[in-house]
Each structure stands twice: as C-alpha cells, then as structure tokens.
Amino acid sequence: MIIMLSIFLAVGLVYLDNYVDIPQEGWTRFFLVNSSDSARSILSTISGAMIGVAGTVFSVTLVALTLASSQFGPRLIKKFMYVRLNQVVLGSYISTYLYCLLVLNAIKDNDTTNFIPSISILFAILAAILNIILLIIFIHQIAISIQADKVVADISEFISKQIQTLFPDKMGKEKEENVNATKITSVYSKVIPLKSLKSGYLQYIDGESLMEIMANKSAVIELYFRPGGHLVEGVEIATLYANSDWKEGEIKEIFDQFVIGNTKTSYQDLEFSIHQMVEIAARALSPGVNDPFTAIACIDNLTATMCYLAQAKFPSKYRFDKDNSLRVIADILDFEGVLDAAFNQIRQFSEGSTAVIIRLMEALITIHGQTNLEIHKIAVLKHAKMVLNLGKRTLQEENDLHDLIDRSKKIL
Incomplete structure (x- = not known):
C-alpha cells in the first residue's frame, strides 16, 4: 500500500x-x-x-x-x-x-x-x-x-484481552442444569459421522452459523475437537444426529464452518497463547540459559490469568437455540485444563531451581484464594501437592525446603 x-x-x-x-x-x-x-x-x-x-x-x-x-x-x-x-x-x-x-x-x-x-x-x-x-x-x-520482560508483558496483555473475549463465550444459550445428551440424541433416527476432509490444526469454528444450520434442520451435532486440536484426514471430528437425510451440499455447509490450517492460531485457542508464555519460561530454565527471573515473570503473569479464570464463567458444553432445544454438544476447555497448560511444563523444567519452585507455590496460593468453585480448588491443590513433592525431591538446602513447606501450609 x-x-x-x-x-x-x-x-x-x-x-x-x-x-x-x-x-x-x-x-x-x-x-x-x-x-x-x-x-x-x-x-x-x-x-x-x-x-x-x-x-x-x-x-x-x-x-x-x-x-x-x-x-x-x-x-x-x-x-x-x-x-x-x-x-x-x-x-x-x-x-x-x-x-x-x-x-x-x-x-x-x-x-x-x-x-x-x-x-x-x-x-x-x-x-x-x-x-x-x-x-x-x-x-x-x-x-x-x-527484552524478555517486554515480550512477556505483551503476551500477557494479549492473553488478558483474549480471555475476556472467550470467557464466557456463547454458542447459543447455555443451560446450567444437568443434560442427558444420550437421551436427547437417541430420539434421532439418523446418525451421520463427519470425518475431516484434510489434516491440520483446527483454527476456528463459526459457532453462530453452526447453531443456525442445526436449528434450521432440527438436528444436533456433537463436536469431538476444539480449536487448537490436530486433525488427521479421515478421522471423525463430529457426529450429526438428524431425522432426515442430508444432501452432500448440506454436509459441505457444515464443514465450511470449520477452518483448518497448517499451524495453530490464537483466535479461539487460549492454550496456544498460554503455551507461548510457557515456552519462554521453559527456555529460561534450560541449563544453557539459566534465567530464573524470566521464568518468574512468566509465572507472575500466568498467575494473573488464572486468577481471572478462577472467577470466570466457563461455557457449558451443551448449547441450545432460542427455542431451548439442544443443537450443539461442544468440546470445551475447562479450568483444570488451562491450569495444567500453564504450570505443568514449568514445574517439570524447574527441577532444582529453588526460586522458581517457591514462586510456583506462592502463585498457587494466590490462585486458590481467588477460586470459588470446589472443583477448581481441587485442581489447584493437585498442583500444589506436585510442587511440594518436587521441592522435597530436589531441594538440597534444608532452609529452602523449610521455606517451601511453610508456604505450602497455607494451602495444603
């Protein structure tokens, strides 16, 4: 231009x-x-x-x-x-x-x-x-x-904007009560498997258009992948439940709502953005770099993200149209999955790094204090136990281990 x-x-x-x-x-x-x-x-x-x-x-x-x-x-x-x-x-x-x-x-x-x-x-x-x-x-x-701090801050700012967009992310109306999906789908006479037309990463799903298609045809679709998942040509990515036959053009219209590419993107994939932050921390903790300060900066920014998600309303996997009829059964990302993506690899790479292990425990204490749902608290406690076990196994200095145990008593 x-x-x-x-x-x-x-x-x-x-x-x-x-x-x-x-x-x-x-x-x-x-x-x-x-x-x-x-x-x-x-x-x-x-x-x-x-x-x-x-x-x-x-x-x-x-x-x-x-x-x-x-x-x-x-x-x-x-x-x-x-x-x-x-x-x-x-x-x-x-x-x-x-x-x-x-x-x-x-x-x-x-x-x-x-x-x-x-x-x-x-x-x-x-x-x-x-x-x-x-x-x-x-x-x-x-x-x-x-500069590492600038890169980490930019990614953290992007993640903050992304989670405010994705959570809550609605594909039709949501219902909170328990839904017997098997009972609902069993009334349909046609069960049509939808197989991926090519290999690649699922980058985007047009939820509104998909909901409109299902509502117009009075059908239900069950998705087995979410954005960020890797698809192989011929693998079943969804199942369509209907009472009438679907023409080839109508099936193609469903596939048009999925964007499949060669690489992952961050449009609807929160884990991709979090993995960028985790990768910086993992490289900083490698023996060749040995930069715990950058890893701690990543942990601090991920803590802020998890504290927001601890209070956010995750969307239900069951999506209903305006007439309160089930139309989409989605594969969703939950709090425990995001927590695993944020801290599992950092914990695994932090073996022997006292400052990082202690900061991980402090981060989990902060997240636990912001968590309201019991199922979320259980996920945080699971990570706290793994961090404590890592410290007991790798920290050689008695005083360092004592500091870690003292902090762990606030949550365990």
Missing part, C-alpha cells in the same frame, strides 16, 4: 509541477531547486541513502527475529512480523527510493525542454527527514522489543 501510494504521489506531484510555477523569491529560494544538476544530485543522494538504509533495516529485523527465535521460541516470530511499525518503516524506505527514481526520470534539461519538478523534489527532502525520524524510532522499538 505504501509503495502504491508513493507511485501516485510521484505522478501527481510531477503533474502539479507542470502546471504550478512557484516564483523563487524571498524564503522560497532557499528550499526550491532551480538547477537540473542540483535536482538530479539531491534525488540521487536521497534514493541511494534510502535503499542503503532499507537494507540495514532488513538486516536489523532479521537479527531481531533470530534473537527472538533462539531466546523465546520460533512461534513468537509471527508476533514480531506483525508489528505495524516494522512494516511501515520498511515500506517507507523502499517507497521513498521508488519515488525518487520516478521523479528523477521526469527531470528534463535539453535544447527544447527545461523541466525541474521543484515541488516534487521538496517533498522528497521532507520524506527523507521523516525517514530519519522513523529510523530512530525503529532502532528504539527493536531494542526494547527483544
């Missing part, structure tokens, strides 16, 4: 120069070019500098991506590629280079024609000044974007 804009600007400003003649008197004589040699020199200097700096910007970006990949994991590269500032800076330098080339080609100085696009050249100078400012901002942004 920026490149296309530069082409239109070059053509438009040259066209304007052809019809507008600004007298070079007073203060304007200091800014407008009146010599074709000077015009060519200015544009050549700017275009050469811009393409050179563009190469430097590309190199710096690749270095940042390399560092991010090695320190935080390759799955976070996508985050850096989608930073709008990086895209604007790269586009700005290349576009300025292209703009100067087009304007340079418009300069005519011969026996019959003498055309110097003064306004276009002035714009090129202003663009060069703007690009210098952008370079300073870009270097600053790159310097802070690869």
